[in-house]
Amino acid sequence: MTEVGSVGGVAAGGRADPGAVSVALQVLEQMGLTPADLVGAVVAPRVPTFAELVPQALRAVSSEASRRSYRSYLTKAVAVWGSRRLDEVRPEDVRDFLGHVRDTVVVRRSNTGGSNAMRNAYQALSYLYRHAVQRGFIGERQVVLRQVEMPRKQSSRRHAVSPQLISEIFRVARETGVDPELDVLLLRFHLETAARTGGALALRVRDLDVDQSLVQLWEKSGTRRWQPVSPTLMGHLLEHARRRGARDDGDKVFRRLDGAAMSRKRYGSLWDRLRGRLESVRVAQVSTHWLRHTTLTWVERNFGYAVARAFAGHVVSQSSLHGSTQTYVKAGIGEVAAAVQALTGERHPLAPSADSAGAVEGVSTAVGLPRVVDGSRERVGLREWLRAEDARTAGLGSLFEWVLALYEEAERAGKPRPDGDVLVEITGASVYAVRAAQRKVADALRRRAQDDLVERIRRLREEAEAAGMPRPNRAALAEATGVTVSAVRGALARLNMPARERGQDERQRALVERVRLLCREAERAGRPWPGRRALIDATGETAHAVRLAQADIRACRGVRAD
Known part of the structure; x- marks a missing residue:
């Protein structure tokens, strides 16, 4: 077996031959390498392929938004270069890939002809190569993107809205x-x-x-x-x-x-x-x-x-x-x-x-909005305008009172109540908001009529007792009040109900309305009615109360019953 020292590599004492080292350094210099490159080549792990590295790199992304963006472009890179190692991709390959991304871009409302997609693809590849460098799979000099210019960003088409x-x-x-x-x-x-x-x-x-x-x-x-x-x-x-x-x-x-x-x-x-x-x-x-x-x-x-x-x-x-x-x-x-x-x-x-003194005067006309006032147009500040918008849509409170007032005005004038289309035109609210307000008004008027009936029956019974006569029966009360015997039966039940039970009854009514609203929204969205557990979470009520509300809704044949 030939000794290493006999060919001038290592002397007998274990020390490197200076002449051999000089020759080796000259050869490395001619090849454009350094001793550190040789050491790195010995200890560096195998360069992974795109198919192997992309899943690992995506898991390491800290931002969910960045992960979604990178995934779409790196998935395309795997489809094109899946079996190739990162150090096998050439600059012309990257340019061809960016062109492929531009040609296959999904046209959206913010489409810029594919230039933004090319930039995003470039950034996704840049992240992948940075990840490979940080993990020691490749060196900085092996990053092919250093030889490819990043696509230019186009100016945004967005501007201030009038x-x-x-x-x-x-x-x-x-x-x-x-x-x-x-x-x-x-x-x-x-x-x-x-x-x-x-x-x-x-x-x-x-x-x-x-x-x-x-x-x-x-x-x-x-x-x-x-x-x-x-x-x-x-x-x-x-x-x-x-x-x-x-x-x-x-x-x-x-x-x-x-x-x-x-x-x-x-x-x-x-x-x-x-x-x-x-x-x-x-x-x-x-x-x-x-x-x-x-x-x-x-x-x-x-x-x-x-x-x-x-x-x-x-x-x-x-x-x-x-x-x-x-x-x-x-x-x-x-x-x-x-x-x-x-x-x-x-x-x-x-x-x-x-x-503070000049706050209102400092509002620019750029955010003032035209509004018709007494036939003339004036500019209003953003604060006043936004408050006007919120007053119309901050909930059914103000709209409910508006619809109720229109109903009462129609009754006083002896006219029929305005329908939904008329209310939409008068109030300027959406059809859905008007319908919800109408349901609330109908429920409020029904409760008001029940309260009036209870009060009238109470007075009739008190008058009979004061005259020393027996209390009138249901038929007599129905005849005196002009309502049905069934309505009198309900009023008597409320009249004889303790105050605590009446409060519980009002709370149950409110729960029924809320459950009906949730079911109605599910129907509009094409979803099944929410289950009991979902209703409990949404309303904060007990399972027993939700069960009773569901029973009341089913008894009324659906969520649209009043």
């Missing part, structure tokens, strides 16, 4: 849909806060600071910030959350009629409905992000770039053309609160006191 179109968007949202209250509140939230959709979806009860009129927004990349809002918006957010079943600090604020938390699909259905009724929204493909552009444009024009950047929640870029100056001139939360104060015309607790 006041007239904003007014039309709110009008259609108020007058259409199953849940106009949620739609209008959601639009107002985005218009006043300039928040992204993720901020609204993640908003929980614990994120509402009532004392300081602040909401905590959790947005993309896990960032969070405190955003000032008007006291009016804060009050409506709290009322909306509590009325729809939010009981714990961790419960979501925006909730559907059935009490479940709102999902991202709500935005899709809302804007699809708006595009179907407003041609300008359909042609321009307006979305929630356009409201963010509208508010931030107004803030920048009136309060400057620094306040607009803080209002939007943008971080200061380390590579900004303005250099380090931006670190020292960034706006504080007090300045953002002052902008909110001027935007809404409401005093904000964190705004400097010097800004």
